[in-house]
Amino acid sequence: MSKKLYNLISKVMSVEVFQINDESGPETIESWDSFHGLVLVDEIENNFQIKFTLEEIIDVKKVVDIKRHLKNHGVILDD
Amino acid sequence: MLNGKRIVITGANGGIGNSICEIFLKNNAKLVLLYNNNRDNIDQLLKNYKNYKSNVEIFQVDLLNDSQLQNTANSIISTNNIDGIVHCVTLPIVYKNFLQKTWKDYQMNIELQTKSFLELVRYLIPSMKKQKHGKIVNVLSSVVVGKPISGLSDYIVGKYSLLGLSKALSTELGPFNINVNCISPSMTNTTLIENFPSKLKEIMISQTPLGRIGEKDDVASLALFLCSNYSNYITGENILLTGGQTMY
Numbered sequence: 001m002s003k004k005l006y007n008l009i010s011k012v013m014s015v016e017v018f019q020i021n022d023e024s025g026p027e028t029i030e031s032w033d034s035f036h037g038l039v040l041v042d043e044i045e046n047n048f049q050i051k052f053t054l055e056e057i058i059d060v061k062k063v064v065d066i067k068r069h070l071k072n073h074g075v076i077l078d079d
Numbered sequence: 080m081l082n083g084k085r086i087v088i089t090g091a092n093g094g095i096g097n098s099i100c101e102i103f104l105k106n107n108a109k110l111v112l113l114y115n116n117n118r119d120n121i122d123q124l125l126k127n128y129k130n131y132k133s134n135v136e137i138f139q140v141d142l143l144n145d146s147q148l149q150n151t152a153n154s155i156i157s158t159n160n161i162d163g164i165v166h167c168v169t170l171p172i173v174y175k176n177f178l179q180k181t182w183k184d185y186q187m188n189i190e191l192q193t194k195s196f197l198e199l200v201r202y203l204i205p206s207m208k209k210q211k212h213g214k215i216v217n218v219l220s221s222v223v224v225g226k227p228i229s230g231l232s233d234y235i236v237g238k239y240s241l242l243g244l245s246k247a248l249s250t251e252l253g254p255f256n257i258n259v260n261c262i263s264p265s266m267t268n269t270t271l272i273e274n275f276p277s278k279l280k281e282i283m284i285s286q287t288p289l290g291r292i293g294e295k296d297d298v299a300s301l302a303l304f305l306c307s308n309y310s311n312y313i314t315g316e317n318i319l320l321t322g323g324q325t326m327y
Contacts, residue, residue: 035174035230038276045278054285057278 002077005066008047012040025062048075080307081108085161086214087203089113089142089195090168092120094269095218098295099165099302100124104131106303111136111155142168142195143187152202160206163306166196167218170237172271174230188237193244200248204257213257214306217245218298221265221321242317249315258314260305265321267293288323 003017009024010017013031026032032040041057044050044066050073060066067077081103088103090096091112097120103110104124112121112135125132136158140151155161168191173184196217207213219238222228227235242261249259266272266283272292283292301320304310319325 030176030178033174033176033230034228035276035279038278038282041278042276052278054282057282 002067004047005044005063005070005077008043009040009063012036012043020063022064022067023062025060025065027061044070048073050075080303080309081106083107083109084163084306085109085111085159086163086165086306087111087113087155087161087199088165088167089199090166090218091137092118093167093169094120094271095264095267095295095298096165096167097121097124098299099167101128102296102299102303103306104128104134106307107134108306109134109136111138111161113138113140113142113151115139115141142199143190145198148195148198149202152199156203156206160210161203162207162210162212163214163216164200164203165216165218165302165306166199166241168192168195169218169271170234172231172234176230177232180233184233185236188233189240192237193240196241197244204252207257208252208255211256213252213255214310215245215248215252215257215259216302216305217241217259217261218302219261219263219317221263221319221325223263223317224319224325224327245317246315253314258305258310260310260313260315261317262298262301262305263317263319263321264293264298265319265324267295267298269295283324286324287321291322293320293322 006017006020009020013029013036015029041052056069086103086108088096088100088110091100092114100110101124114121138151140147142148170188170191219242222235223238223242245259245261252259297320
């Protein structure tokens with residue numbers, strides 16, 4: 001599941017998968033601006049069949065935060 | 080509300096422009112419609128309003144082409160006076176941070192928003208001045224008020240430049256009884272936002288007291304008011320149309 005998440009981030013942010021890790025986010029990926037952040041939210045919601053709250057979206061600063069919220073929604077991520 | 084008034088509308092095939100055309104036709108205006116690449120929406124409008132066909136003149140013009148613009152403006156004023164101009168052209172929105180944009184992106188926005196308006200007005204204003212009345216409305220965006228959205232710097236610069244010119248013209252044209260005003264809508268339901276993430280629309284709605292994004296008719300209704308005699312004492316204004324999302 002982590003691979004699936006990384007692939008989504010890679011597609012939306014136009015970066016290679018190997019460049020993505022738990023610490024990745026707007027500060028490390030140049031294309032990760034607020035617009036692409038919301039495109040990523042759309043992609044994650046559609047692919048994992050969940051719905052983030054506004055508070056969860058605002059809380060995301062890094063990939064590890066997305067993983068945490070996915071787990072809270074019952075998504076199992078095998079690292 | 081616009082009985083017999085002859086009004087030029089740029090971007091007449093676009094979502095907002097076309098809605099303005101429709102409401103102006105219903106209010107018995109005589110329309111001069113400018114479009115560039117595509118006139119499908121204009122043709123559909125004429126189909127829907129067959130009885131009003133004689134009230135509509137249509138010109139294809141690339142507003143970034145000076146000679147085309149001049150020829151079109153000369154054709155427009157050769158037949159009759161102009162009572163109003165509604166300028167609502169815009170380029171497709173491309174989200175990129177400013178380092179990924181080039182000066183050309185900024186230039187295109189400034190030229191389409193501001194230069195084309197300036198040149199058009201330069202030709203059309205003399206007849207308005209002579210008749211001592213006229214209404215000019217520019218359709219901007221709520222990005223010109225408060226904190227702008229990131230990734231849209233070229234679009235924002237284009238809209239700000241048109242806002243500045245509008246205010247300057249309102250001062251210079253006031254003595255001739257010509258009103259110059261702007262409408263700044265927030266996210267509006269047009270093809271321009273078709274590819275926006277649905278989450279962005281959700282967030283916009285959640286932050287809007289009226290609980291929805293704007294519709295094209297919301298903008299058209301305000302343009303109608305600003306081109307009518309009911310707005311005779313309003314000039315130099317930039318009216319926010321955001322459902323309460325942005326407040327002064």
